[in-house]
Each structure stands twice: as structure tokens, then as C-alpha cells.
Amino acid sequence: MITLLYFARLRESFGISSEQAAPPAEIADIGALLEWLRSRGDAWQNELAPGKPVRVAVNQAMATNATPFAEGDEIALFPPVTGG
């Protein structure tokens, strides 16, 4: 299981702020995880479409599509940040 967190516009579009998920074992990096989430269709397909500016953090550190993840990780998806 991994913990998925959603913030800001993604949280609103998906209608949830977090979930426990169990992607298939062959899904081992962020690029594959996003592909898997897109297959849920609707808001997932739309918000996570390639080219959309989605940011991902694995265990609270910024990640790229090539970043691997493992059982128990906390993975957060969010739009580009706008604080300050």
C-alpha cells in the first residue's frame, strides 16, 4: 500500500484529499503511477494529462517521472506552488 495525497486544485477535482492505494507490482516509478491514475478516467485523466503542470513529491521530497517508489511511501500530487 502507498499513501496518496492531493492538494489544491487536484484535491478539489478528485474530491478527496488522501487515499490508501495498491497499484500493481509492476508500477514502480512516478511516471507509471501517473499513467495508472489516469486510467481512472474523468477528472484523473483530465488533471493528470501529459503536459499538465502536475508536481509530485515522494516522502515530502520533489520527484520526477523517473523517481522510484516503494511500499509504504507517501506520494503527494499537486499543482505548481503559489505561496509567498
Next chain:
Amino acid sequence: MITLLYFARLRESFGISSEQAAPPAEIADIGALLEWLRSRGDAWQNELAPGKPVRVAVNQAMATNATPFAEGDEIALFPPVTGG
């Protein structure tokens, strides 16, 4: 007559903070005025020696050796500034 003002190290070296002076009529720019003041000798010659970093303001605006001055002007001599 012109008013001469001295600040900081120059004020201390000359022993005065201001004076009314009447340089000869042919002395019409700052370069010539400094030469005339140097002719007083001692601290004047020393502090105003060519190459010493002396700053001059005419009527409270920064001046160079080529800046002219006239009867009634306020001319200030001081070291490079060190505020802030």
C-alpha cells in the same frame, strides 16, 4: 565672499568647521580653490595634497575640480562618506 565648510577629518585637521573666505578673483573653479587653500601650508597642504581623496560640494551638490563657483556660494570639503 564664499562660505567654506569642513567636515569629519578635515574639520579636525583644520581646527575649524566653517569660514568666510575671499579668494582672488582669478580663482573661479574648485581645482584653483583647492590650490589656493593648499598654499596656507601645514594641515591644508597635507590634507588637500593631490591624490588625497577629498570630496567637494558646491551649494550642496557634488562637484569636481572643473566645477565653477561664484560669490556667495557654499563650498564644502570632506573625506569620502562613510554613513549607512
Next chain:
Amino acid sequence: MVRVQNEDFDVGAEIAELRRDNARIGALACFVGLVRDLNEDDSVSEMSLEHYPGMTEKALAEIVAQARLRWEIADALVIHRIGTLKPTDQIVLVATTSAHRHEAFASCEFIMDYLKTQAPFWKKEQTAQGARWVDARESDDTARQRWNA
């Protein structure tokens, strides 16, 4: 020191505390970010700030650590508010101290530029046209990237 809080902050008290009794400090630079009543030509009546608890504090601490690697800083303080804010409210305070002014200015601006692009905060504005998430600005990425030049 890094703080994320709902409450407002007192700039005078914070910077007095930051430099207290340290006679090696010759320079203090500080920045305050404020809610404007106008953004992208629309009037803004209210703003809410969301963040990623845990990661925010880590990201801010990392930015301050990066600044300390680059400049001789005596101390640095970052306070960022979350929750609902109104025009003229204070959003963020960054203050840095150093022996000399260049280090204080540069580190303060560096921390702000990185905070803007790296710390997980998101703003949602209430405008006359309804609520909207604020878009990230390309100029903020450009501002951050110049530190790598």
C-alpha cells in the same frame, strides 16, 4: 527558524528577537509579502492559503540551509501564514542578518525566490468572478533560476 501559522506576526518584535544581543550583526534585511486587493486585473476580496503540512517546514528549512551555504548569515527567519487572509494582511516574513549588507540582501531575496517556487503553498482567491486557484508565474521560475547563473 521556520514557522507556518494561522496567526498574524509582529515584524518589529520578530526582527528585534532575531538580532537580539548579537553585536556581530551589521545588517538586517527583511521582506514582507502582503495580500493585494487586485490580481490579474480582478479585484480580490479574500484569499485562502493551503499547504502540505510536514513537507512545507522541511522545504523551508532546506531553503534556509541552502542560503547558509552560499552566504555568511548570522540568523534567518521565515514565517508563512496559512488560512483565510484579506487584502493588506501579512502573508510571509523573511528576515536575514549578517555582518555586511550584501549577504543580508542576497540571502533574503534568495529565500523568497526559492520559497515562491519550492515551498508547497497554494493560494485560492475570491474575486467578483468567483473563486479561483492562483496560477504559478513563469517570472517566479525565472527569478529562482538566476541564482544558478
Next chain:
Amino acid sequence: MVRVQNEDFDVGAEIAELRRDNARIGALACFVGLVRDLNEDDSVSEMSLEHYPGMTEKALAEIVAQARLRWEIADALVIHRIGTLKPTDQIVLVATTSAHRHEAFASCEFIMDYLKTQAPFWKKEQTAQGARWVDARESDDTARQRWNA
């Protein structure tokens, strides 16, 4: 606004006043210069600041006017103290406000760099080796000149 005064100043109160009720301000940058207890490797017990009354105010106002020509500033404040000061005392405050942070940071640093090299103030330090006039620094000239690059 430009002030030269013997009295100390309250940074919090000054910047609150500078931005009061102006919801177009999104950024406030401020700088405070402080007396250090060490200069050129000698301990400093006291400092006295002399200035050229009349010209000082004109020079500071001119520096602020130059900053306004370069950046969109909402307001700018310069307070510089004169007289006798001790380590940790505040010497100078420069604060600028703008819609955006780059303008606030740049104008604040510009004003400080010009103040350091153009405003007629002179510092005399009391050290264990006696009193001495502080020498101007070449690095301050360099800092000012980069604005013309």
C-alpha cells in the same frame, strides 16, 4: 520620505505606517544597518556619526527620486541617525513598498548602495587603540557602480 535624527526608530511602527491602508502593496523590503562591536579586527565601544545638515536630506531625497525613476515603487522611507551610537544600536532604516517583490528588493538595495557612497555622513569609532575616522570602502563603490552596468 527622508529623516535624519538623533533618536532611535521603531522598525515595526515605521513600516506599518509606510504601508498603511494601501492594498496595492504586495511587497515590502526593508534594511536595517546596525553598529557592530568589531570593525577591521578592532573592537569598537562607541561610534559617532557626523553629517552635513541640508545636503544630507537633499542627497537622500535625490537617491529616492532616482530609485522611483527605475522601479514602480509605492512608497520609500529612509531614516538615518546621527550622534553617538553603541554596538547593537540601529543606524539606518531603508524601506520600500511595491506591488511585486523584485521592485521592492531592488529599490531598497539601490538606495542603500547609493546612500553608502553619496550621502554626506561620516563615522568615527572609539576603539581600544583610540578614536579613528572610518575609511571609505572600495567595495561600497563597486556595489554602487553595478547599478550602472
